[in-house]
Structure formats: C-alpha cells, structure tokens
Amino acid sequence: MKVYTDGACSGNPGPGGWAWAVEGGAEGSGGEPHTTNQRMELLAVLEALRALPGQVEVVSDSTYVVNCFNDRWYEGWIGRGWRTAAKKPVANQDLWQPLVELYLGRADEITFSWVKGHSGDPMNDYVDELAVAAAAGFKEGRAASPTISPVAAGESVPASITLEPPVPWPVGGAIWVTGPTDLAAAEAVDEAVRRMDPAEDILISGLRRGAELYAAEAALRHGLQLGVVLPFGDPAANWPDDLRERFDVALSRASWVITLPGDPSKPGTAVRERDEWCRQAVIGVLLVGPKDAADELDAQGLAVVHIENVTSAGR
Numbered sequence: 001m002k003v004y005t006d007g008a009c010s011g012n013p014g015p016g017g018w019a020w021a022v023e024g025g026a027e028g029s030g031g032e033p034h035t036t037n038q039r040m041e042l043l044a045v046l047e048a049l050r051a052l053p054g055q056v057e058v059v060s061d062s063t064y065v066v067n068c069f070n071d072r073w074y075e076g077w078i079g080r081g082w083r084t085a086a087k088k089p090v091a092n093q094d095l096w097q098p099l100v101e102l103y104l105g106r107a108d109e110i111t112f113s114w115v116k117g118h119s120g121d122p123m124n125d126y127v128d129e130l131a132v133a134a135a136a137g138f139k140e141g142r143a144a145s146p147t148i149s150p151v152a153a154g155e156s157v158p159a160s161i162t163l164e165p166p167v168p169w170p171v172g173g174a175i176w177v178t179g180p181t182d183l184a185a186a187e188a189v190d191e192a193v194r195r196m197d198p199a200e201d202i203l204i205s206g207l208r209r210g211a212e213l214y215a216a217e218a219a220l221r222h223g224l225q226l227g228v229v230l231p232f233g234d235p236a237a238n239w240p241d242d243l244r245e246r247f248d249v250a251l252s253r254a255s256w257v258i259t260l261p262g263d264p265s266k267p268g269t270a271v272r273e274r275d276e277w278c279r280q281a282v283i284g285v286l287l288v289g290p291k292d293a294a295d296e297l298d299a300q301g302l303a304v305v306h307i308e309n310v311t312s313a314g315r
Contacts, residue, residue: 007040008131017134020048031134061117063301117299179211179288231270232262
C-alpha cells in the first residue's frame with residue numbers, strides 16, 4: 001500500500017493542517033490553530049501509519065521526515081537519550097518519539113520515499129490540497145506576519161549525511177539568507193532577522209553585496225550567531241573600500257567560516273555550488289527575490305520566509 005502524506009502551515013508558525021491519502025482508497029486530515037509545517041508533516045505520517053496496517057510505503061515531499069528514516073537519524077537520537085549531537089533536546093520530540101517507536105515495531109513493513117512537492121504528482125498535489133484546506137479552517141481572524149520557524153532548532157547533521165566540508169553548526173537552527181545585490185528590501189530583511197531567536201537560530205550568509213551582507217550585519221546587531229559560507233577564498237578582493245571593510249568586519253565576527261574550493265575564474269559556477277551546499281546545510285531560507293524561487297525552495301522541504309524584491313534606485 002502506498003500512502004501519500006503532507007503538511008501545510010500558514011505563517012509557520014501559524015494555523016496548520018495535515019493529510020494522508022491512499023490512491024482510490026482511505027484518507028484522513030486534520031489541523032491545529034498554531035503549529036509549524038514540520039510538525040504537520042510529522043503528524044500526517046504518524047496518523048497515516050496509525051490508520052494503515054500491513055506493508056506501507058510512505059511517500060512524502062518532506063526531507064525532514066524521509067531522511068530521518070532512510071538515513072537513520074533516529075539511531076543517534078535514541079543513543080543520546082533523545083538529544084542531538086549538540087546535546088540539545090530533539091525538536092518536536094513529542095511527535096518524533098511515537099513515530100519512531102511505531103516504525104521500529106513495524107520496520108519490516110514500512111518504507112519511505114521522497115517526492116518533489118508541487119511537481120505535478122497527482123497524489124502529492126491532492127494531499128497538499130487536503131492539508132491546506134484543513135489549515136484554512138483555523139486561519140480566520142489570524143494576522144499574517146513574516147517569521148522564522150523554530151521547529152527544528154538544535155538539530156544537527158546526522159553522521160550518515162556527509163557534506164564536504166562538513167557542516168559545523170546545528171542544521172535545525174540554521175537559516176540561510178540569499179537574494180539579489182540591491183537593498184530595496186533592507187527594512188523587511190532587518191525585520192525578519194530581528195524576529196529570529198538568538199537562543200535557537202543561526203543566520204547563514206555568503207556575505208555577497210546586498211541582501212546577504214546586510215542580513216549578516218543585522219544578525220550581528222540583533223545578537224544572532226553568524227555562519228559564513230564563501231564560494232572561494234577572498235571573494236571581496238576587488239570590492240570598493242567601504243564594502244570591503246564591511247565584509248571584513250562581518251567575517252571577523254562570524255562564529256563559523258566555511259570556504260568552499262570553488263574556481264574564482266568561474267564565479268557563477270562557484271556561487272551555484274555554494275548555494276547547493278547551503279541548501280543541504282540548513283532547515284530554512286530567508287529569500288529576497290521572486291516568488292517562483294521561494295516556491296522551488298519550499299518544494300525542497302525548506303521553511304521559507306519570502307521577501308519580494310522591489311528595486312529602488314534610491315537605496
């Protein structure tokens with residue numbers, strides 16, 4: 001039996017919904033008035049497996065869910081008494097524990113597969129519609145505001161997932177900022193960074209001119225830890241003096257600095273490789289840019305705070 005699951009959340013955190021469905025068969029959905037997208041993804045799977053006996057293949061667009069079982073994240077959590085490698089309690093433990101216990105009791109019956117969200121898969125689209133509809137029932141009267149989800153704060157890279165170089169920060173608290181080179185959305189970026197929690201969240205930036213550099217400076221102003229990922233050594237070598245000084249200050253105050261082995265003679269390729277590394281090293285993204293880019297990141301299972309970029313020559 002193949003069951004499709006999905007979770008949705010308006011605001012993240014905010015009103016949310018979960019859903020599961022078997023093609024041509026059973027289905028279920030529900031929601032909560034104040035939750036997060038990742039919690040709804042987990043609850044969808046938990047409710048599906050509670051309802052469906054026997055051999056079940058769970059199909060989800062959430063790497064947060066699928067990778068836990070396929071890459072055996074849960075083994076490290078259990079071995080450490082449900083704490084991360086950073087010795088912090090596993091986020092969403094109230095849902096992870098019963099889900100993992102259920103899975104371990106039926107490990108020979110349950111498998112997990114990933115499907116790209118919003119990619120035209122009819123059943124993935126169907127459970128997405130069910131989850132969104134469930135969330136809508138709790139949405140009336142709630143004001144929308146941009147925020148950073150704390151859902152997985154404290155998570156770390158499981159030993160079975162390898163990036164080169166390895167990720168030095170807790171992945172579940174890491175929010176990557178990316179966007180164009182102008183500062184038309186500077187105030188919105190500062191507000192989004194200000195809403196992050198210094199006790200849990202980490203800003204990850206490449207320090208490119210514009211939104212990335214500005215957000216890094218905002219993170220330092222607001223007391224957040226900063227992780228810097230450079231595509232190659234000294235990308236600011238030819239910058240104007242004032243920008244170079246800002247780059248150097250932010251770099252010197254970063255808690256972590258990763259320099260990837262990109263080719264400076266091919267900066268476009270190096271930046272794309274850096275972006276791919278970052279996507280795998282974070283739980284969420286603060287994106288200044290077009291909505292289709294935000295949708296693509298969301299489909300990859302990342303929590304997305306989207307700020308529309310409106311060019312302003314005066315900024």
